[in-house]
Amino acid sequence: MKDRKKPAIRFKGFTEDWEQRMVSQLFKVTRGYVLAATQTETEKTDEKPYPVYSSQTKDKGLMGYYKDYLYEDAITWTTDGANAGTVNYRAGKFYCTNVCGVLLSNEVKANQMIAEALNNIAKRYVSYVGNPKLMNNVMADIVIQMPIQVEEREQLSLFFTNIDNLITLHQ
Template sequence: MTKNAPELRFKGFTDDWELRKLGEVSDIIAGGDIDSSILKETGAFPVIANAITDDGIVGYYDSKFRVIAPAVTVVGRGVGVGRAQVRYKSFTPVIRLLSVKAKKHDAKFLESIINEYKIIMESTGVPQLTVPQLKQYRLYLTSLAEETQIGNFFTCFDNILALHQRKLDLLNQLKQAYLQKMFPKNGEKVPEIRFADFDEKWEQRKLAGLADFSKGNGYTKNDLTEIGNPIILYGRLYTKYQTIINNVDSFAIEKDNSVISKGNEVIVPASGETSKDISRASVIGKPGIIIGGDLNIIRPKKFIDSVFLALTISNGTQQKEMTKRAQGKSVVHLHNSDLKQVNLLYPELEEQKQIGFFFKQFDNIVDIQQNLITQLNILKSAFLKKMFI
């Protein structure tokens, strides 16, 4: 194998790949202004900008387009600069979105190789990429036949990923629907959906009489180490929220006066950027985990299930009440004194446990699906590295 060929190839292809400038093998243009006089919410030809949501589509023209599909768009400015996406419907690029129309090369192949090389243009201000810069970009290309096979392979792979992502999205939507129906709505004393044999009204009491309260102690990101005692910092509840935390991937050397979990504590952030950020709770499922500062700790009494408590104060009327009690401007705070005043609706312990177990099982299914998507992305990255130079 020569240095100008990838490590992994389809059968029948042996020729070296050729290093070419992108401007030599494609027509590249930048998007202009939106023609608002003919822009519609639906139509035949998408109008695409440097946006992340909705695939960048900002509207449609009925009878007008600038680029014939298939072609590749490349984000030219801001978040995601240099990110390529193949387009299979003729379109009009706007607001500095770059368009790459290959002359004799496969569009999906170009999308994959541009994203694999991760074009990054340095800038003193907002990151940006211009047409002249993109034209000078050099990449290894092969025959159209080989590119087409590679492009088809990654199209199939992306379709599989999209299907699994859609399944994950539907699971999360279904969970939210269950959360809305398995806890009482505002002003109600019973939920819409209940397990069999439970028909009593839920009780309402202030959280102060249902649990003991304390706080975590010390520790910041600067205290984290590669090995040591497992630790939870308040940022974990924003970046990797879970109803039940059993596995922790951050560690620290234990200090004096550290607060160590005994298991089944409910933790709530004491500060955050918005009231919604801190109006969520998790259960620490295992003992022996350091609980960092800026975390409120709730230890429920015997007749309150920890998982049920975390679920109910993270959703519905209890969450709205927590949100109202959070105070601050640039930084929002939520103290134990605020949590104690939350009015909690709860059924008998056995029903609480069944609700908690139901959502534990549901979260396990969601985690399996998320892990599958993670593994598929790792596999795709491995193929990209071996199938391109």
Template sequence: MSSMYFMEKLLDGVGVEWKALGQLATLRRGRVMSKEYLIENAGEHPVYSSQTANNGEIGKITTFDFDGEFIRWTTDGANAGTVFYRNGKFSITNVCGLIKINIENELNYKFLFYWLTIEAQKHVYSGMGNPKLMSHQVEKIPIPIPCPETPEKSLEIQGEIVRILDNFTELTAELTAELTAELTARKKQYNYYRDQFLSFEAGEVEWKMLGEVAEFRRGTAITQKQTTAGDIPVVANGPTPTYLHGESNREGETIVIARSGAYAGYVSFWNQPIFLTDAFSVHPDSKILKSKFVYYFLQNKQEHIHTMKKGAGVPHVRVKEFELYDIPIPSLDEQARIVAILDKFDAITNSITEGLPSEIALRQKQYEYYRDLLFSFPKPEEVGA
């Protein structure tokens, strides 16, 4: 079904009038509230600011500035133009704007909210490196009013669009929650079996210090020549590599431990050419240890390894402490069996981990498609302020 045909069926031949938002609503800004103010006045009513995390809430205070239905938008910064529907008692900070509809039997708040999620970002001004969407810009945003001559019919049409989008939003949230719960369960199951397979009773296997059975090698500083984009992963102090041009300094199976920074002690495994910088690699004696087994053992101790960080400024871990780390040495056949099982669990967990963002992104695209379809009103060439 084409968007025009869908809208024709919904509108059933009625017209659409476009008005600038300033003709339909009153706009105002929030007020400055410091962290100290939020702490000193802690209470039960939410305060919203420019962030998108935690639904935009930065704290709760004893009083409230607004009570009822409103649309809030972010005026400044990276999230400028982000729109929220609010209903209840709350306050907003000075980097937020608020929209109050003047005649509520003319415009549905949720209808306006969904429309502004499409339109608001188009009016953000990004000059001088600080994106802004101020009240004088928001006032000019054109708003479609279906069947303007019959308010009851207009609100009925708006309400139907809201109902469809609310249902779609709810279904998307439910699916995301189910996928997230599945991922959490898989990770919990994986961690349980990893703990079981890597736990050995006293006397069951021989234990040695890692420095006795493995070699540690420091990474090297990257050169200016290698700073151009390429296909060699540059592995340093975190889980996300960059890809630069140059020759690798590690080949094959490599266990990497980040040396410094927020991810100091982070353990990763690579089986491809890499360039190692602010980290060190662990190379077990292949006659008694498999690299992947050592990786899984260290990964299972990741929480403890992070407690080994030193330094108040830039935290770091030292090779010396890892050389003293005790590690079990079952037979190579037993190591191979454990690695094969954990590889399967790891693959299942990773497939869900990687698939979750893709599935959420797909649902978001579907939602945006139907939202845009529902709002595909014929547009006038110009709408006066």
């Protein structure tokens, strides 16, 4: 960002400064729960309709489908292992395993824009002593730049979602 309070390129109609906020000021920081892969299905069914996300990055972390969900419309990140620090926005209801941290909407609504902002910097905070880790307390202290206006965050989220969808289409 050019003058550190505003990005150089913006959507029309947005001129306000961006702000720096700590993750803990924006979200409730928590994590998923243990779930054996044998309890999931590889395909979505009426009995197991909810996606389960794990620490893997294949298929954006999709491990399978399960009968229950834990969260809805939240941001997850990989807490342990080779992919520690990988951040994703999860739209809809989902379950995630214990190696996923979760950011639940509190002060602001979780969305793709905030997930992308975190994904750009989260790896810098991973501890590489032994098994790589990005624990909840460290994630909570990360500071990101973000638009003050909700409308600008939503427009950026839609932009990133559309790009992701185009990439998926062409793979």
